[in-house]
Amino acid sequence: MDTPWLDDREQQVWRRFAAVLELLPGVLDSELVRHDSLTHFDYFTLAMLSEAPDRTLRMGTLAGLTNASLARLSNVVTRLASRGLVERKPSADDRRATDVALTEAGWAKVVEAAPGHVRTVRSSVFDLLDPDHLDQLSSICERLLDGLDPQHRLVGHGRTH
Template sequence: MTPPWLDETQQRAWRAWLTAAELLPRELDAQLQRDAGLTHAAYIVLAMLSEAPGRSRRMSDLARRANQSQSRLSHTVARLEDRGWVRRERSTEDGRGNLAVLTDAGWDVVRSVAPGHVAAVRAALFDPLTEQQTQALCEVLETVVQGLDPDASRRVAHGSDVAG
């Protein structure tokens, strides 16, 4: 038995999602490159560190929060270290894990770049929407996330943050 095809509305929604998922990161990456010479992936690493207690996270936790493989994160952190924005150190808790630590210079970068990034997120995603559409988008995405991760074991909690 052949599974049913998407109906016309589902097809339009799916294709709109695919296009938005392609264009939005590209738009945010361009803004960060223009304003700070940063990739979006590098900015997310800085932002995740800026939100952490002591501005540090275990590399494994940071990889998960930044949605990067351990290998990719290692390269990203190395580039941020070269700029003096992050340093690595051994965990004092167990001596086994490695931490990425946001330096004062890195914190200054996050604070200077965040307002432009938030403005870019707002312009690209929220400005075209009415308040009701924004509420509906929030509810729809939360419903999709709940379906993908019903026990919340796969997701990373995101509170209010400087990342935008």
């Protein structure tokens, strides 16, 4: 089977895209770690809980909302729980399942971290794009997500589920 090598234009686009994939997480982590002692994934986990009814979600639901495996999420929840930001408890609906609840300290941490995080997201992404670019980026992300997650199990698709 022949390898469908990237042509020069595809190679240039791929390298730019790969650079964004490498640089953006570090930018997001840097601001949050420096100011709030949170990684971006820590913050994202807390933020998803902060938006949930009763600030509580089942582990599997939270994994889907954060685009994480249960193993990765479990490690993060353990770390956040050790800091008093979340707590695990048996699900009220299904004793075999585990819920994760945002504590008052966790809520305070989200409130504290959100302004700086939003400023970083805005300055690193949105301020660099005009409205047409934003529409194009949204369309490109949707197309990529359709290919990477055709069952729409993870969050980020234009359609809600």
